[in-house]
Amino acid sequence: MKLRQLVLAASAALLSLGLSAAPQPGAPAPDFSVVDSKGTSHKLSDFAGKNVVLEWTNHDCPFVKKHYQGNMQALQAEMQAQDVVWLSVISSAPGKQGHVSGAEADALTASRSAMPTAVVFDESGTVGKAYDAKTTPHMYVIDKAGVLQYMGGIDSIPSAKVDDIAKATPYFANAAKAVLSGKKPDPAITKPYGCSVKY
Secondary structure, three states, X not given: OHHHHHHHHHHHHHHHHHHHHOOOOOXXXXXXXXXXXXXXXXXXXXXXXXXXXXXEOOOOOHHHHHHOOOXXXXXXXXXXXXXXXXXXXXXXXXXXXXXXXXXXXXXXXXXXXXXOOEEEEOOOXXXXXXXXXXEEOEEEEEOOOOEEEEEEOOOOOOOOOHHHOOOOOOHHXXXXXXXXXXXXXOOOEOOOOOEEOOO
16 A cells, blocks of 8 residues: 555655646746757847747648738737747757758748748757647747747648638737737647647
8 A cells, every 4th residue: 555655745746847847838938049040049038038939840730831921910010020030949859850951941931931040950859848849830929038938830720721810809919919019918829730840
């Protein structure tokens, strides 16, 4: 009986550690160090005093393709116009779907007329796991104080159909606009949808 209690207690402790490790809106966003498609290093702390968007992406994912028919570019342009730092994060491991070189990432950005501040690489999956990024896309909004304010889906309709974008509740856009106006997003967490991140 004592052994069973010890196992249960250890399991509960491990579970609580796992839960506390996941990022939570209202808490400081995990810092990170990444290299972008042009070979420049970035840390989240480099952007202190600016709002930051993290977008997990994989160009081969049908759900990402859906939003890159114009929706994602429009959101990027809107955020860039308000001095928001937008980092498109690729956590696909070498050999996995969505993994690209820096030159390939730049070619994709140009061909899609995308407007991220930078495309950054997380081949080890360290950053994705720190943020509990599960899908592509998976969206995050961090405020000027470095506090995570939103994490979740880009919108409310989990499909790969472009026509559904106009019908969906734009969770991410609403959250970003709230943060830009100094308010708390509501909801601050939504369920992301898309392809699994290819760690």
